[in-house]
Amino acid sequence: MKNMTSVKEIIEEAVIKSKKLKEAMIRAKWEEIVEGLFFKSSPLYIKEGVLYVTVESSVLLQHMYMNKNKYIEKINKTLKGDYISDIVLKVGKIPIEEYFKDNPESESEVSRPDEVEIVLSSDEYKELQKSVSNIENKQIQDKVLSLKIQSLKREKSLTKIGYKYCIECGILHKNPGDLCTICENKRHIKREEILLKLFRENPYTSLEEAEKSIEGLSKEEYDKGKEKKLDKIYKRAEFSIKDGSIGDARLELTEYFKLETGERGLNRVAEKADNLIELIKEKLQRR
Incomplete structure (x- = not known):
């Protein structure tokens, strides 16, 4: 207290x-x-x-x-x-x-x-x-x-x-931890931003590596951050395909599969990216 x-x-x-x-x-x-x-x-x-x-x-x-x-x-x-x-x-x-x-x-x-x-x-x-x-x-x-x-x-x-x-803002609260709901959400957003930055700098960032930068990072937080990053990459790639920028989409989806699979064989990652590009094209044509 x-x-x-x-x-x-x-x-x-x-x-x-x-x-x-x-x-x-x-x-x-x-x-x-x-x-x-x-x-x-x-x-x-x-x-x-x-x-x-x-x-x-x-x-x-x-x-x-x-x-x-x-x-x-x-x-x-x-x-x-x-x-x-x-x-x-x-x-x-x-x-x-x-x-x-x-x-x-x-x-x-x-x-x-x-x-x-x-x-x-x-x-x-x-x-x-x-x-x-x-x-x-x-x-x-x-x-x-x-x-x-x-x-x-x-x-x-x-x-x-x-x-x-609350140990951050001093407001009275009844949460289980030391932070009120607002400060807890702020801390979560800050931790998520750090994790997304780590993924941006290195798509192969593992949970163990992320823990070095984010104290007490849980697997659940890591997985949610990873899912959010994958979703952002996919949406950018889809937009690039709509815009006819296939090269940009290929770069985005290469990063996507590095992060999703941890695959380090570049040829294999490029193949997955090209396959997904074709699937997205088909999906867009059906709309």
Whole structure:
């Protein structure tokens, strides 16, 4: 489990994991982010890494559009990570009291039925209150504090029922291993890319050789990567045949059979490639 050295660190992690908390923190820092345009624009919500913002006029929209990369940089600095990739601006008027109304696009903070009741200590409450003391707007300060309290209680509850922190991103998860589903998928994609590169550099790459570059590589991973590479080669060869580039198709299918069979006799591999070319031609003619 990930070691948490202070409540402050727990709070900071809670902020970056919850979309509602990200939205609240952006609103709390909006004056610093857009400076003089604070009362003429309103951040609404985040969806898939995009921040949606309402501005008062089309002239202002154009000005903010020209500066949106600067705003994105400031926002991500506030959130301590690259969580916002784009800003979408639209003309409209949203008063500040509307900032914290629930938005259907925002994630809900519905409790899980298996969560346990958590009571925070007075020291934890003091630490949370201290963390929002620099927010001048009392309405925003109260809302951010409330969200932080909910988030901390939720995290403590989830850890009590078996959730653990992902060793890569720190989010709470209940997977059997140390990684959450997203990080597990990212790691799988990265390992697969390395394997495909090995096959590209040397179609005779064996499982034992691949294991030297990919720690803990399983036979199942190796076979799936090999199948994916074969499929890519076959599709390129088929396209070349459709295009009348038989020489290119022959080169592709030579690599195909080196990888599929491990055959090192070039004449034998070339013969298999030519036979498959004829079969593909026949298949294409029947379509």
